[in-house]
Amino acid sequence: MAYSMTGYAQAEGAAADLRIAVTARSVNHRFLDLKLRTPPEADPFEPEIRQRVKRKIERGSVRIDVHLESAAPAAVRVDQALVAAYLDAYRAAAGANGIAADPDLNAVLKLPGAVSIERPACGEDTLKTLLLDVLDEALDRLNEARGEEGRAIAADIAARAAAVAGEVNALRGKIDSVNGLYLQRLKSRLGELLADATIEDQRLLHEAAVIAERTDISEELQRLGAHVAKLQRTLDEDSALGKRIDFLAQEMNREANTLLSKTNPLGAGALPITEAGLRLKAEIEKIREQAQNVQ
Numbered sequence: 001m002a003y004s005m006t007g008y009a010q011a012e013g014a015a016a017d018l019r020i021a022v023t024a025r026s027v028n029h030r031f032l033d034l035k036l037r038t039p040p041e042a043d044p045f046e047p048e049i050r051q052r053v054k055r056k057i058e059r060g061s062v063r064i065d066v067h068l069e070s071a072a073p074a075a076v077r078v079d080q081a082l083v084a085a086y087l088d089a090y091r092a093a094a095g096a097n098g099i100a101a102d103p104d105l106n107a108v109l110k111l112p113g114a115v116s117i118e119r120p121a122c123g124e125d126t127l128k129t130l131l132l133d134v135l136d137e138a139l140d141r142l143n144e145a146r147g148e149e150g151r152a153i154a155a156d157i158a159a160r161a162a163a164v165a166g167e168v169n170a171l172r173g174k175i176d177s178v179n180g181l182y183l184q185r186l187k188s189r190l191g192e193l194l195a196d197a198t199i200e201d202q203r204l205l206h207e208a209a210v211i212a213e214r215t216d217i218s219e220e221l222q223r224l225g226a227h228v229a230k231l232q233r234t235l236d237e238d239s240a241l242g243k244r245i246d247f248l249a250q251e252m253n254r255e256a257n258t259l260l261s262k263t264n265p266l267g268a269g270a271l272p273i274t275e276a277g278l279r280l281k282a283e284i285e286k287i288r289e290q291a292q293n294v295q
Contacts, residue, residue, distance in 0.1 A: 002157075002241050003295040004149035005029065005060035009141035013134040020130050021067040022138040026146065028293060029061035038066040045128050049135060056139045058240045059295040064138075066131065077116045078109070086111055150294060154235050157245065157290050160283045161235075164252065165228045167280050168221050171259075174273055175218055217273075220259040224280070227252045231287075242294035249288040256280045 005028045012021045034053055036046060053062060090103045109115050231248045234241060260277040 001147060001238055002150035002154035002235065003143065003146040004153055004293055005146070005242075005295050006149060006293065007142045007145035009138050009145055011134050011138035011141060013130050013137070015126055015130045017070050018127065018130060019069045020134045021069075022131075022134045023065040023067075024062065024138045024142040026057065026060040026062045026142060029059065032057060032059055033061040035061075035063045036066075037064070039068045041068055041127060042066055042131055044124070045131060048128075048132065052132065052135055053139065056136075056143060057295070059242060064135070066135075068127075068131075079113055079116070083108055083114050086114065146295070153290050153293055154241075157287055157294075158232065158235055160287050160290075161228050161231050163283050164280055164287075165225065165232075167276050167283075168224045168228065171217070171273065171276055172221055174276075175216075175221070217259050217262050220255045220262070224252055224255045224259075227255070240295050242291050245294060246288055246291040249284050249291060253281060253284045253288070256284060 005026055007024075007026050009024045010021065012019065014020070032054065034050060036049060038046065038049070042049075049064065053064065086108050087103055090108075093099075094101060227248050231245065231252075234244055234248065256277055259280075260274060263273045263277065
């Protein structure tokens with residue numbers, strides 16, 4: 001099954017006074033590039049979070065955001081000693097500079113370390129179990145979204161592969177006409193060369209056979225057909241497909257280029273074959289573009 005590398009999903013879960021929300025996003029990337037944004041309480045579980053993601057996603061730039069909330073009442077703690085030290089420093093500075101003003105307590109309480117909010121610590125086992133369960137749900141939803149888009153991409157690739165196969169089959173029916181054009185061009189050229197010279201028949205046949213071998217497009221069509229068949233089988237497989245599809249498209253493009261280079265010397269006589277070759281390249285290029293979107 002083909003998976004797109006683009007997707008978005010959310011999941012939430014709660015246990016006792018704890019609520020966790022996980023957001024998972026993914027976009028295209030050559031490899032698996034994982035970015036995590038988690039609260040400090042989840043830091044001990046980062047290795048397992050990464051393992052869970054790697055088990056479910058093989059390729060793409062993935063970002064996981066974890067948000068944690070506790071419904072338990074929070075306690076506000078004021079560091080009285082620190083606040084007193086701030087106030088003493090203020091009064092000393094005011095007296096030294098002849099300033100007669102009372103300190104602003106609101107401003108003092110905003111100073112670093114003056115006030116802290118303490119929440120009851122939740123059990124580590126509870127936090128870990130809930131976090132990983134919610135993460136799995138978010139990743140499953142992400143893969144559902146990626147799978148839905150992946151099916152659409154695979155359908156497009158399959159349609160283009162079928163178009164390539166159709167062009168290849170049509171070109172197979174034109175091999176005789178291509179060979180006829182080569183023969184006609186060869187006879188014309190040999191006629192010019194032999195107008196005032198004599199060449200042994202055996203040597204002439206040998207040279208003609210060499211030229212025919214270099215200009216025969218049947219091998220390119222055979223390899224194109226094999227690559228298309230492999231591509232169609234690959235779309236039905238479950239493992240990562242993007243790189244294999246891209247490789248096959250590169251091979252197909254190489255054969256199409258060779259085919260065009262062989263028919264190019266024939267000029268206008270081979271225009272239908274040249275047009276077919278260009279259509280082949282256009283479809284293959286679209287397949288390569290889509291392969292960049294597939295895991």
